[in-house]
Amino acid sequence: MNRIARMATARRNPGHWHWTDIAAYAYLGLGVVLMFGPVLWLGLSSFKTQAGLLEFPPSLLPMSQKEVRVEGHAQPLPLFEVTMEDGSKRVLAQVRRIGIQAQMVDPANPGQSIRVPIDKRTPVREFKLATENYTEPLERFAFMRFLWNSVFVTVVATLITLVINSMAAYALSIYEFRGKTAVMLMVIGTLMIPITIILVPVYLVITELGLVNSLWAVILPGAATPTGVFLLRQYMLTLPRDLIEAARMDKASEWQIYWRIVMPLAMPALAVLAIFSIMWRWNEFLWPLAVLTKTEAYTLQIGLNAFQGELQTQWHYLLAMTVVTLLPVALVFVFLQRFITTGIANTGMK
Amino acid sequence: MASDAPIPAAQAERAGAANLFAAPLAVLMRLIDRPMQVLQRLIGERRMAYVFLLPNLVFFSLFVFLPLIINFVFSVTGGAGLFPSERPYVGAQQYAYLFDCGSFLDPSSCREDHFWRGVSNTARFTVFQVTAMVLFSLLTAVVLNMKIKARGFFRAVYFFPVLLSPVVVALTWKWILQRDGLLNAAITSLGGERILFLVDPSWAMFWIVFVSIWAHMGFYTLILLAGLQAIPADLYEAAEMDATPRWRVFWRITLPLLWPNMIVVIVLALIRGVQTFDEVFVLTGGGPGTATLMVVHYIYETAFANQVQNFGLAAAASVVLGVVLFALTLAQLAASRRKGAA
Numbered sequence: 007m008n009r010i011a012r013m014a015t016a017r018r019n020p021g022h023w024h025w026t027d028i029a030a031y032a033y034l035g036l037g038v039v040l041m042f043g044p045v046l047w048l049g050l051s052s053f054k055t056q057a058g059l060l061e062f063p064p065s066l067l068p069m070s071q072k073e074v075r076v077e078g079h080a081q082p083l084p085l086f087e088v089t090m091e092d093g094s095k096r097v098l099a100q101v102r103r104i105g106i107q108a109q110m111v112d113p114a115n116p117g118q119s120i121r122v123p124i125d126k127r128t129p130v131r132e133f134k135l136a137t138e139n140y141t142e143p144l145e146r147f148a149f150m151r152f153l154w155n156s157v158f159v160t161v162v163a164t165l166i167t168l169v170i171n172s173m174a175a176y177a178l179s180i181y182e183f184r185g186k187t188a189v190m191l192m193v194i195g196t197l198m199i200p201i202t203i204i205l206v207p208v209y210l211v212i213t214e215l216g217l218v219n220s221l222w223a224v225i226l227p228g229a230a231t232p233t234g235v236f237l238l239r240q241y242m243l244t245l246p247r248d249l250i251e252a253a254r255m256d257k258a259s260e261w262q263i264y265w266r267i268v269m270p271l272a273m274p275a276l277a278v279l280a281i282f283s284i285m286w287r288w289n290e291f292l293w294p295l296a297v298l299t300k301t302e303a304y305t306l307q308i309g310l311n312a313f314q315g316e317l318q319t320q321w322h323y324l325l326a327m328t329v330v331t332l333l334p335v336a337l338v339f340v341f342l343q344r345f346i347t348t349g350i351a352n353t354g355m356k
Numbered sequence: 357m358a359s360d361a362p363i364p365a366a367q368a369e370r371a372g373a374a375n376l377f378a379a380p381l382a383v384l385m386r387l388i389d390r391p392m393q394v395l396q397r398l399i400g401e402r403r404m405a406y407v408f409l410l411p412n413l414v415f416f417s418l419f420v421f422l423p424l425i426i427n428f429v430f431s432v433t434g435g436a437g438l439f440p441s442e443r444p445y446v447g448a449q450q451y452a453y454l455f456d457c458g459s460f461l462d463p464s465s466c467r468e469d470h471f472w473r474g475v476s477n478t479a480r481f482t483v484f485q486v487t488a489m490v491l492f493s494l495l496t497a498v499v500l501n502m503k504i505k506a507r508g509f510f511r512a513v514y515f516f517p518v519l520l521s522p523v524v525v526a527l528t529w530k531w532i533l534q535r536d537g538l539l540n541a542a543i544t545s546l547g548g549e550r551i552l553f554l555v556d557p558s559w560a561m562f563w564i565v566f567v568s569i570w571a572h573m574g575f576y577t578l579i580l581l582a583g584l585q586a587i588p589a590d591l592y593e594a595a596e597m598d599a600t601p602r603w604r605v606f607w608r609i610t611l612p613l614l615w616p617n618m619i620v621v622i623v624l625a626l627i628r629g630v631q632t633f634d635e636v637f638v639l640t641g642g643g644p645g646t647a648t649l650m651v652v653h654y655i656y657e658t659a660f661a662n663q664v665q666n667f668g669l670a671a672a673a674s675v676v677l678g679v680v681l682f683a684l685t686l687a688q689l690a691a692s693r694r695k696g697a698a
Contacts (some may be wrong), residue, residue, distance in 0.1 A: 024602075041517060045517075046530070048531060064536070064538065064541055067366075169410040170415065172399065173409070173411060174411075174413075177406075177409045181408075183405040189409060192421075196421075200631060202631045202633070204680040205674065206667050206670050207423035208423045210426055210440075229415055259392060260401060261388065285519055289522065290522075292634060292652070307522075310524075310527065311523050314527060328524055328528065331523070336519075347515060347578055
């Protein structure tokens with residue numbers, strides 16, 4: 007315990023705060039607000055009602071006006087705190103507003119109607135999470151479809167990437183063969199060609215294959231990643247050769263060596279590539295945007311982008327759907343942060 | 357012993373979850389095994405390397421190398437057809453059209469003014485963004501490398517936006533920057549006037565730079581932090597013994613030893629900067645007007661989003677962009693070679 011305390015308060019000059027220490031903590035504090043703040047605000051806002059989102063200045067927490075059911079009225083009525091003429095305060099429900107007058111009733115005594123100038127009343131508010139922002143889009147839009155498309159693309163593409171990239175990495179790390187240098191150069195060359203500069207011809211290839219507006223159009227072009235081949239090859243080079251030779255002695259086929267021996271041993275590198283691939287696929291935008299034109303084929307990212315064009319005034323749905331899109335990534339981050347950060351630090355890629 | 361019990365259980369559970377995915381794959385792999393064995397008997401052990409390479413090479417050829425060639429074919433042919441056989445050869449016409457400018461410094465004097473708007477916006481964006489990105493990620497990496505409490509937490513704070521999708525990032529900020537958003541609420545509460553951040557051209561440019569730094573800074577910070585942690589501690593200890601002032605230590609020890617990583621960061625940021633599209637597209641849509649229209653946005657619009665799809669012109673613009681990226685990559689290779697030599 008003592009050691010932890012000492013470690014926690016350790017500074018360059020023990021017992022003396024250099025101004026740079028204070029500046030550092032100030033910078034980090036600002037960082038927490040600036041980095042976390044926007045996402046936290048998104049989360050809070052996503053639970054506000056449509057009316058709550060229109061408020062200016064906005065309230066911090068999702069608050070909404072309290073409503074009450076009154077006998078003789080079909081709809082629930084909004085509650086107000088009213089300052090009466092004699093200065094006393096009462097909580098009344100509003101039936102309707104006529105110009106600057108509001109017609110109100112006492113929920114306890116619904117028969118009697120009271121007229122109040124509108125500036126004498128303030129809404130009664132309560133903390134309420136508008137969960138309908140999350141449930142309604144599921145029914146009203148093809149949101150589930152987009153979610154499913156994104157999951158399908160991410161899972162299938164990651165599996166294909168893992169299998170074919172590990173096969174290539176296996177060939178490049180275990181064998182000596184003619185043309186190996188040429189293949190390595192090809193892989194390096196591919197690393198330098200982003201989809202942004204071959205958008206049109208890849209679209210042509212996909213059209214020729216008859217895959218426009220199918221999810222395979224999104225999955226296939228990025229399945230062979232030079233990054234993945236490199237990452238796996240570097241790792242497989244460190245595996246002991248004796249193991250493979252021993253397996254060959256035992257008459258294991260090359261495929262069995264790859265699948266039964268090398269793959270299990272390369273698990274740490276495969277895990278890093280899997281995480282990268284999941285991130286790439288879940289977040290991919292430009293290529294799906296170009297190749298998917300039918301709503302049924304949209305991935306979550308494309309669907310969300312389309313929504314923001316169509317639902318400009320419906321921020322309550324948009325914010326909730328943004329949160330749903332963000333959640334899987336947030337979960338991956340919370341559980342696998344260490345893998346990701348060391349993966350990036352080791353490869354310099356993302 | 358009792359405290360050891362949960363660990364095997366947890367392991368078994370994890371193995372169970374892994375089996376769920378592995379089991380169908382294992383069946384598939386066993387099915388592939390038979391033909392593979394036959395193949396191996398036919399071509400020999402050594403040549404199996406080609407078999408293992410085949411799928412990846414098919415993908416690379418189909419979706420990278422072939423497109424690279426077709427891209428060039430597209431850029432020297434005209435017409436509205438998608439299939440090369442439907443496109444008449446026009447020579448360098450697409451390029452000539454793209455580069456038909458009164459003055460290259462004034463996009464409105466160009467025939468294809470949107471392209472040059474894109475070039476000029478991308479250039480400005482990249483210069484601002486890369487400069488600020490390098491400065492802020494350096495500052496953050498240095499601070500995170502100090503003896504601070506909860507370093508892991510703070511590192512995570514700066515890193516997590518890297519994982520967010522561009523659409524999520526853009527919508528999060530759009531919500532904050534909108535007319536009745538959080539930022540305008542803060543400004544009015546301090547007695548200021550509301551600002552239409554994404555409607556004013558200069559503000560829009562400022563915010564796309566800011567948001568892209570917000571989203572990607574953690575990545576570069578991580579590379580620099582790895583570099584900082586590789587600097588031997590005894591250098592600092594020696595400096596401390598000589599009571600060298602901190603700024604001098606930074607200038608004379610930290611910065612020179614970090615320089616290789618700095619080069620990597622600068623070049624990577626440049627390569628990404630020139631290709632900026634996603635966040636800007638969702639946040640501003642290239643607007644107001646064409647104030648934040650980027651080159652990649654122009655290519656996307658010309659090929660896919662415009663009423664008349666002009667694949668030839670888009671391909672020509674991609675080739676131009678490709679040349680720029682190639683130059684930047686060469687710079688990266690040269691820099692990393694120097695890093696290897698040092």
